[in-house]
Every structure is written in structure tokens, then in C-alpha cells.
Amino acid sequence: MYDGDDEIKKKEFYKNSIATTPPLIYNSHQPRLLQKREIKEDMVAFGKKLRELQIPEWREHYINYKLMKKKVNRYTQQIEIGTQNDYNVLRDFSRLLDIQIEKIVLFLLEQQGLLAMRLSSLGEEQGALSQQLTEANVAELQEQYRAAGQDLLRLLAFVEINAIGLRKILKKFDKRFGYKFTDYYVKTRANHPHSQLKQVFKQVGIVAVAGAIFHNLAELEGHKESYISIYDQLDLSYQDPVIDSIKAALNRLSNSTNFLQFLGKHAMLLEDGLSDPAENNVDERYNFMSLLLNLVNTFLYMVNTYIIVPTADNYTMSLGAAATVCGIVIGAMPVAQVFSSVYFSSWSNRSYMQPLVFSSIILVVGNALYALAYDLKSITVLLVGRLFCGLGSARAVNRRYITDCVPLRLRMQASAGFVSASALGMACGPALACVFQRNFKILFITFNEDTLPGWAMALAWLIFLVWLCICFKEPFSVIPSEANTEAKQECADQECDDDDNDDGGQSKRTRKPVNSIMLAYKLLTPSVKVQLFVYFMLKYAMEIVLAESSIITGYYFVWSTTNVAVFLACLGLTVLPVNIIVGNYLSNLFEERQLLLASEIMLCIGVILSFHILIPYSVPQYVCSALITFVSAEILEGVNLSLLSRVMSSRLSRGTFNGGLLSTEAGTIARVIADGTITLSGYLSESKLLNITLLPSLFICVYAIIATCFTYNSLY
Structure with a gap:
């Protein structure tokens, strides 16, 4: 290996190395660059994983995570005994982090230069042969470009590991001392004109090197017929496996996304940061029909939730209660x-089919009770029926099935399917209310617009139950055996240092999946708490718009059930188009935290425009304000859950109290409070209902914006 300083010799060495360096081995379907499940933050054994993924000859140039982790622990001890103060800790750790980043960036620039020199020499050789290219020459040049592409993949892996390490140590520091350090460090370093931090997260030089490889490989492929340009033809039919691998790596580093990825983030399916041996058996556990049944369950449950919204006020009045009791x-x-989310999440640790069967039976009973309440003239039966429907919510099981039983290569599509099924169910629910404009009796049972939704859903769940019992395949080995879990834990314990523990002096056994609400709460950093509150806020605002729509439109505009149903269905149908726009365009133009803050502000504007002050309340005002509120909440949901999955500890990726359950609980509680607010406000006056229910939405929204601003830099 040449190690001299002479530039001429260095150029000559790298020119000769082009022909002599064998291409690295790679798998075109699953490149050995960091897989998504490997790069998720895991406070359990990141040090071990970091050592495994490092390129041995570059080891001294990686972030020294172990050193900085020990520093954080030492700072904690020094502050406790009074030998150190916050200011000195901030200054000392900032300096240490600056040194680490500078080391990474300088090595990165050096390797980029060597790759650029290598590609330049290849370009000269290609230019010299341009008039006499033969099949042999082309094949040789292509292999050399592919070899350069493999070295670029190594460099991308280097950047990726260091970027994770930086986020990791900032997160660890914040957990010990609060989020103020990340806020200070990012604010002072990220936007500085001489920022080295940007070099780690904004790979301008690497993208230029990748572009040279893409361009020349495409040109060599097209030499036989006509010149192919990556600039003139963006969607080239020619694709090389190494190009696919580089593009995938660049997408992860730049946080670029598409509709499918952005939609899938709504499912809030966290991946475990450790490489799990059980992942190898996921293909054997996967069954397409079982996945389809989970998605159908999701769709039907959302239909069940919203099918009664257009008629709930009329139904309660027919039973002698006030219209606002519909809340x-x-x-x-x-x-x-x-x-139900908690016990279903716990139940899915042992089985998937059993909770789904139980859920379906409960939903058949609940919907039947809801429909029978009309003939029994009982508001109590009506409420019990709806409570039964809530007890049958198996969304936690649907999420867990995708996380545990769907192969990694299909998980994003399955996540997007889960979210799409929810969105379509939300739109179809109110739309079906239009179909049930009938009034007849069979024996002593009344079928009308109030009861038909209940009977229709009871029948749908009964059919689903039969289909489920016939076609669902229970995955073998739903969870790893206790012995395997403990063996894996002991292995991790041997490899990881004591101070790798997330909770300071706690036992390493706490690294297991979180199955205690108290332990889950301890893992919530200020950033996570704010994002959960933002999720609470957007669900509260959406529920106010949807749940009181029939009352508000009936009072101000005398809308019929059909009008309300069509309006709500149209709102639901905006979900997929909005996600297409955000996923394909906006999320690639702006940072997620920028979209988060902007959508919060737009949601706040939508709430403000909804108030009825002085001027007569009009249909355009109501429709526009509701549309702004709903669409802003939809944009906010995808961005919020994406950020939440990034800042939340991946110890919450599995177990009963996982991240998906926590976000579901936050949204469900928001809906409960919103519906309760509508009922309580209705006792004052229907004329005051609109403004009274909007005031809490406005207050919560403003508070969420302020909280987001305080934690803005911790979302870097």
C-alpha cells in the first residue's frame, strides 16, 4: 500500500489501482450496506453494533462513541458530587464533539478526493477509447466503475454509522441532562457558515461522485445504439445493481422519501435496532391471507367507527336524549x-388468531346491541353497544402482526396498506350512511337510517369471523422462547459495557422489551413527550371537526343526513392525495421538523377560521375551515409519527407497551376528551357549541406550537 506524500506518485498509484482492485462482493437484492432495521437507534447495544459494522482499516476514523459515552457518565458523577458545573460540562463536551466531527469530516473529504481522482482517471481512459470501444473494453470499464461504486457504498456506510452515532450520543446526553444541549449544539453548529456538522448530514460531495458513476455506466451501456444521458432521460430502463444500492443508501442519508414510504410511516411501526436472529424466520411466519385479514380487520373497524357519525344525533334524539349526547x-x-389496546397488545405476545376471533365476536354483539337500542328505547343499550365495539378494537394486533410476521422487504408496503385501509374505512363509513336511507320492519325489529349501520356492521363482522376461522394461519413461534430471549440477552450483556445502559445504574435486564407502563414512561424524553402531545392535539382537532359535524351543519345550514355523509366522505377521501403530495414532493423539499411546524400553524389557522364571530356563519366558511383543519392534521400526522419513530427509544419497538401502542393511546384519549367536550358543551346551548368546542382546540394547538419551538433543534 502506497503511503508516501508525493502527489504524482499518489495519482499514479490510484490510476493503477483501478485495474488491479477487485470489485467488492455485493448482493443485488439486499446490499450489505446498513439495513433499515440495523440503523434504528438502539440504546441497548449500539456500541456492539457499531464495532460490528465498522470497516476495520477505517476504525480509527469513526466516531469514538465509547469514549463520549464514558464522558457522559463521568459528567453525571461529577455533577452529583459537586466537582463540575453545567457550564463546564457543556463547554467540554461541545469541544469533544467538535473534535470527533472534524475527524470524521476530514477523513470523509479525503476519501471523496481519492474516489474523485480514481473516477477522473477512469474518465480519461474512457475518453481515449471513445472512438474504438469494443465489447471487451466496455465490460472492463463497467466492472471498474462498479468497483468504484462498491467503494462509494463503503463510504456511504461510514457516513451512515457516524450520523447515527452523533444522533445517538446527543440523545444520550439529553436523557441525562435534559434536551438543552442538543438545542444549543445544533443551533450553533448546523447553521454556521463553516459548519462541519452539515457535512455529515448533507452529502453534496458524495452525491457528485455518485452522479459520475451513474452517468458513465449509463453512457457505456448506451454506446451501441445512441447516447444515453441521465439528465435527458430521468427514468432510464437500464439499472445496475450497484446503482440501486447507492440510490437506496443516499435516500436513507438524505431522508428523501416517496408516497409509499411516507404513508407507511403513519403506521408507527418501530424496528428493533439490534439484529434479531428471529428475523431470519420471518419468511416462514408470513402468510399473505393472514396479512390480508389483518388489513380487512383494520378497514372494517374504521368503517365501524365513522359509519354512525352522520346519524348519531338523530338516533340519540329518537331515544329521548339531547342531540349533543351523540358526543x-x-x-x-x-x-x-x-x-382494549393494552390487553390486545399483551395478548398478541402469545397469539394473533385468538384476539382477532375474540374481537370479531365482541364487535358482532356490540353492533347488534347498538341496533336493538332503537326498539328497546334505551340509551343505555346504545352506549353499551358502542362500548362493546370499542372493546373489540384489535388495531394493536394488526400492527404487531406487520412488525413480527411480515418480511422486511414487504414491511413498508404492508405498513402503507394498513394506513390506506384505515383511510378508506374512514371515508367509506360516512358514505355508507347514505345507502341506509330506508325504513321498514321485520317482525318486531326496525330497520332505518339509525339502526341499519349497526345491523350492517354486525353482518360484516360475522362474515369476517367465518373467513378468519377458515383462512387465518397462526404464525408458529409467535415470540421467541424465554430461553432464547435470555440467551440473546446474556450475549448482548457480554458484548456491551456497563455504561451502555440507558438508565444509568439499572440492571441490564431492563434492556428487554418494555412491558411496564412506568418503564415506558421513563424512556420518554422531552422531545418524545412533545411529539406525543402533538399527536394528541391533531387527533383532538380532527375529532371535533368530525364528531360535531352533524350537529353544527344541522343547526346552521339544516343539512340532511345525506349531505353530512357526503361531506365527511369527501374529507376522508383527501387522505391519500394529500399523502401523495407530501410524500413525493414536500418531504423532499423541506425538513420534517419544518413541515411539522408549518402544518401545526396551518391547523391553528383552520381552527381560528372555524369560529363564529359577528358575521353570519356560512357554508363556505365552514367547509373551508374544516378542510384546512383536516388536511393540516393529516399532513401533521405523517410527519409527527415519522419524527416520533426517530426520537423514540427503539426499546419501545416490541413488547406490550410499544411505541405504536403509546401513540394509539395518545390519539384515543384525545378522541375521548373531544367527544366529552362536545356533550358537555351541548348542555349550555347549541348556538354556543361551535365556539366552546373550538376554544380547547385553539389552546392546545397554540401550546403544541410553543412546545415544538422549544424542542425544535432536538429534532435534527
């Missing part, structure tokens, strides 16, 4: 869901 009727379902 309790609608809210009874999420009240029960708060509890």
Missing part, C-alpha cells in the same frame, strides 16, 4: 379502546 355515543368506542 358520548361516538366517544364510548374510543373510551373502551383505551383499555
Whole structure:
């Protein structure tokens, strides 16, 4: 290996190395660059994983995570005994982090230069042969470009590991001392004109090197017929495996996304940061029909949730209650869901089919009770029916099945399917209310616009139950055996240092999946708490718009059930188009934290425009304000859950109290409070209902914006 300083010799060495360096081995379907499940933050054994993924000859140039981790622990001890103060800790750790980043960046620039020199020499050789290219020459040049591409993949892996390490140590520091350090460090370094931090997260030089490889490989492929340009033809039919691998790596580093990825983030399916041996058996556990049944369950449950919204006020009045009692009727379902989510999440540790069967039976009974309440003239039966429907919520099982039983290569599509099924169910629910404009009796049972939704859903769940029992395949080995879990734990314990523990002096056994609400709460940093509150806020605002729509439109505009149903269905149908726009365009133009803050502000504007002040309340005002609020909340949901999955500890990726359950509980509680607010406000006056229910939305929204601003830099 040449190690001299002479530039001429260095150029000559790298020119000769082009022909002599064998291409690295790679798998075109699954390149050995960091897989998504490997790069998720895991406070359990990141030091071990970092050592495994490092390129041995570059080891001294990686972030020294172990050193900085020990520093953080030492600072904690020094502050406790009074030998150190916050200011000195901030200054000392900032200096240490600056040195680490400078080391990474200088090595990165050096390797970029060597790659650029190598590609330049290849370009000269290609230019010299341009008039007499033969099949042999082309094949040789292509292999050399592919070899350069493999070295670029190594460099991308280097950047990726260091970027994770930086986020990791900032997160660890914040956990010990609060989020103020990340806020200070990012604010002072990221936007500085001489920022080295940007070099790690904004790979301008690497993208230029990748472009040279793409361009020349495409040109060599097209030499036989006509010149192919990556600039003139963006969607080239020619694709090389190494190009696919580089593009995938660049997408991860730049956070670029598409509709499918952005939609999938709504499912809030966290991946475990450790490489799990059980992942190798996921293909054997996967069954397409079982996945389809989970998605159908998701769709039907969302239909069940919203099918009664257009008629709930009329139904309660027919039973002798006030129209605003519909808030309790609608809210009874999420009240029960708060509890059902926990026991279903726990149940899915042992089985998937059993909780789905139980859920379907409960939903058949709940919908039948909801429909029978009309003939029994009982508001109590009506509420019990809706409570039963909430107790049948198996969304936690649907999420867990995708996380545990769907192969990694299909997980994003399955996540997007989960979210799409929810969105379509939300739109179809109110739309179906239009179909049930009938009034007849069979024996002593009444079928009308109030009861038909209940009977229709009871029948749908009964059919689903039969289909489930016939076609669902219970995955073998739903969870790893206790012995395997403990063996894996002991292995991790041997490899990891004591101070790798997330909780300071706690036992390493706490690294297991979180199955305690108290332990889950301890893992919530200020950034995570703010993002959970933002999720609470957007669900609260959406529920106010949807749940009181029939009352507001009936009072101000005398809309019929059909008008309300069409309006709500149209709102639901905006979900997929909005996600297409955000996923394909906006998320690639702006940072997620920028979209988060902007959508919060737009949601706040939508709430403000909804108030009825002085001027007569008009249909355009109501429709526009509701549309702004709903669409802003939809944009906010995808961005919020994406950020939440990034800042949340991946110890919450599995177990009963996982990240998906926590976000579901936050949204469900928001819906319960919103529905309760509607009912309580209705006792004052229907004329005051709109403004009274909007005031909490406005207050919560403003508070969320302020909280986001305080934690803005911790979302870097």
C-alpha cells in the first residue's frame, strides 16, 4: 500500500489501482450496506453494533462513541458530587464533539478526493477509447466503475454509522441532562457558515461522485445504439445493481422519501435496532391471507367507527336524549379502546388468531346491541353497544402482526396498506350512511337510517369471523422462547459495557422489551413527550371537526343526513392525495421538523377560521375551515409519527407497551376528551357549541406550537 506524500506518485498509484482492485462482493437484492432495521437507534447495544459494522482499516476514523459515552457518565458523577458545573460540562463536551466531527469530516473529504481522482482517471481512459470501444473494453470499464461504486457504498456506510452515532450520543446526553444541549449544539453548529456538522448530514460531495458513476455506466451501456444521458432521460430502463444500492443508501442519508414510504410511516411501526436472529424466520411466519385479514380487520373497524357519525344525533334524539349526547355515543368506542389496546397488545405476545376471533365476536354483539337500542328505547343499550365495539378494537394486533410476521422487504408496503385501509374505512363509513336511507320492519325489529349501520356492521363482522376461522394461519413461534430471549440477552450483556445502559445504574435486564407502563414512561424524553402531545392535539382537532359535524351543519345550514355523509366522505377521501403530495414532493423539499411546524400553524389557522364571530356563519366558511383543519392534521400526522419513530427509544419497538401502542393511546384519549367536550358543551346551548368546542382546540394547538419551538433543534 502506497503511503508516501508525493502527489504524482499518489495519482499514479490510484490510476493503477483501478485495474488491479477487485470489485467488492455485493448482493443485488439486499446490499450489505446498513439495513433499515440495523440503523434504528438502539440504546441497548449500539456500541456492539457499531464495532460490528465498522470497516476495520477505517476504525480509527469513526466516531469514538465509547469514549463520549464514558464522558457522559463521568459528567453525571461529577455533577452529583459537586466537582463540575453545567457550564463546564457543556463547554467540554461541545469541544469533544467538535473534535470527533472534524475527524470524521476530514477523513470523509479525503476519501471523496481519492474516489474523485480514481473516477477522473477512469474518465480519461474512457475518453481515449471513445472512438474504438469494443465489447471487451466496455465490460472492463463497467466492472471498474462498479468497483468504484462498491467503494462509494463503503463510504456511504461510514457516513451512515457516524450520523447515527452523533444522533445517538446527543440523545444520550439529553436523557441525562435534559434536551438543552442538543438545542444549543445544533443551533450553533448546523447553521454556521463553516459548519462541519452539515457535512455529515448533507452529502453534496458524495452525491457528485455518485452522479459520475451513474452517468458513465449509463453512457457505456448506451454506446451501441445512441447516447444515453441521465439528465435527458430521468427514468432510464437500464439499472445496475450497484446503482440501486447507492440510490437506496443516499435516500436513507438524505431522508428523501416517496408516497409509499411516507404513508407507511403513519403506521408507527418501530424496528428493533439490534439484529434479531428471529428475523431470519420471518419468511416462514408470513402468510399473505393472514396479512390480508389483518388489513380487512383494520378497514372494517374504521368503517365501524365513522359509519354512525352522520346519524348519531338523530338516533340519540329518537331515544329521548339531547342531540349533543351523540358526543358520548361516538366517544364510548374510543373510551373502551383505551383499555382494549393494552390487553390486545399483551395478548398478541402469545397469539394473533385468538384476539382477532375474540374481537370479531365482541364487535358482532356490540353492533347488534347498538341496533336493538332503537326498539328497546334505551340509551343505555346504545352506549353499551358502542362500548362493546370499542372493546373489540384489535388495531394493536394488526400492527404487531406487520412488525413480527411480515418480511422486511414487504414491511413498508404492508405498513402503507394498513394506513390506506384505515383511510378508506374512514371515508367509506360516512358514505355508507347514505345507502341506509330506508325504513321498514321485520317482525318486531326496525330497520332505518339509525339502526341499519349497526345491523350492517354486525353482518360484516360475522362474515369476517367465518373467513378468519377458515383462512387465518397462526404464525408458529409467535415470540421467541424465554430461553432464547435470555440467551440473546446474556450475549448482548457480554458484548456491551456497563455504561451502555440507558438508565444509568439499572440492571441490564431492563434492556428487554418494555412491558411496564412506568418503564415506558421513563424512556420518554422531552422531545418524545412533545411529539406525543402533538399527536394528541391533531387527533383532538380532527375529532371535533368530525364528531360535531352533524350537529353544527344541522343547526346552521339544516343539512340532511345525506349531505353530512357526503361531506365527511369527501374529507376522508383527501387522505391519500394529500399523502401523495407530501410524500413525493414536500418531504423532499423541506425538513420534517419544518413541515411539522408549518402544518401545526396551518391547523391553528383552520381552527381560528372555524369560529363564529359577528358575521353570519356560512357554508363556505365552514367547509373551508374544516378542510384546512383536516388536511393540516393529516399532513401533521405523517410527519409527527415519522419524527416520533426517530426520537423514540427503539426499546419501545416490541413488547406490550410499544411505541405504536403509546401513540394509539395518545390519539384515543384525545378522541375521548373531544367527544366529552362536545356533550358537555351541548348542555349550555347549541348556538354556543361551535365556539366552546373550538376554544380547547385553539389552546392546545397554540401550546403544541410553543412546545415544538422549544424542542425544535432536538429534532435534527
